[in-house]
Amino acid sequence: MTNSEEPKRFGLENQVRRNPHPDFNKVENSRPKFDFEKEWTYTQIPNKDWKIGSGANDSSWKNHKKIEIDPYGEGRNPIDNYKTLISAVVPRPIGFVSTISKEGVRNLAPFSYFTVVNHDPPIFTIGFSGGRGNPKDSCKNILDTEELTINIISEWFVEAANYCAINSPIDVDEWKLAGLTPLESTKVKPQHVAESAFSVEGKLIASHEWKSKSDPTRATGTLCIIEGVNFHVREDVINKELNNLDILKLKPVSRLGGITYARTVDGYEKPRPDFDKEIAKDEVKELLQ
Structure with missing residues (x-):
């Protein structure tokens, strides 16, 4: 599972060489077993005594200089940008997208070029590798029918969701391969995933095709802007008083670089500052003089 449903027939996966392990099963078997008992906990923020104007909580960053990378520099392959970006912009939420083709064939695939960008109306974005003329299955279905569902992936079905990143032909129904419940x-029209604790029914608002900077005649990606028109939430996961979801029960899975996923098992809280209150402090006034 990767950015934009690992290009099924577009060659990117072969170029990326995402899996660094010659024998993945051997490496997997050498690691500690998954800890099902580990649950969400709160910790203190890294420096609970942080002072206004004091900057980073650790000065070790000063021991290293930043290097400059021109994404369009001579000799830099777009694949290099891909590897850099998916390992730097982390963790990324995963949109598990269900679509139906014009011919009625179902498709189910995960994407990590995905996020929510507005709440009124609810707006989501999904990025796909490949242009409109050579789109991935999910992208083609969305452009053709303008409908989809977006499902959030949780720990209890991550293996099935990952399998849906398979590079299968367009007429293959990934629901059957994954064993998930529609x-x-x-x-x-597209069904949503029963196993998902939060699903969104969505409709396409707009799309935009991206062209290669090195070869403007070649389309490299498609952005779809989606309006969420209906939500489905598992009853035990939603906090009805606050209208938010309980992360302890949601157990969301995020995407890192390569073939790596991440659990969300601990966090810390910190209120946002209020400028009207902060400006009354002498130390803040001094910093702004």
Whole structure:
């Protein structure tokens, strides 16, 4: 599972060489077993006594200089940018997208070029490798039908979700391969994933095709802007008083670089500062003089 549903027939996966292990099963078997008992906990923020204007909580960054990388520099392959970006912009949420083709074939695939960008109306973005003329299955279905569902991936079905990144032909139904359970949607045709604790029925608002900087005649990606028109939330996961989801029960999975996923098992809280209150402090006034 990767950015934009690992290009099924577009050659990117072969160029990326994402899996660094000659024998993945051997490496996997050498690691500690998954800890099912580990649950969400709160810790203190790294420096609970941080002072206004004091900057980073650790000065070791001063021991290293930054190097400059021109994404369009001579000899730099777009694959280099891909590897850099997916390992730097982390963790990324994963959009598990369900679509149906014009011919009625279902498709289910994960994407980590995905996020929410607005709440009124609810707006989501999904990025796909490949242009409109040579789109991935999910992208083609969205452009053709303008409908989809987006499902959040949790720990209890990550293996099945990952399998849906398989480079199968367009007429293959990934639901069957993964063994996941489809639920009928209300406002769109594509079904949503029963195993997912939070699903969104969505409709396409707009799309934009990206062209290569080195070869403007070649389309390299498609951005889809989606409006969420209906939500489905598992009853025990939503906090009805606050209208938010309980992360202890949601157990979301995020995407890192390569073939790496991350759990969300601990965090810390810190209120946002209020300028009207902060400006009354002498130390803040001094910093702004």
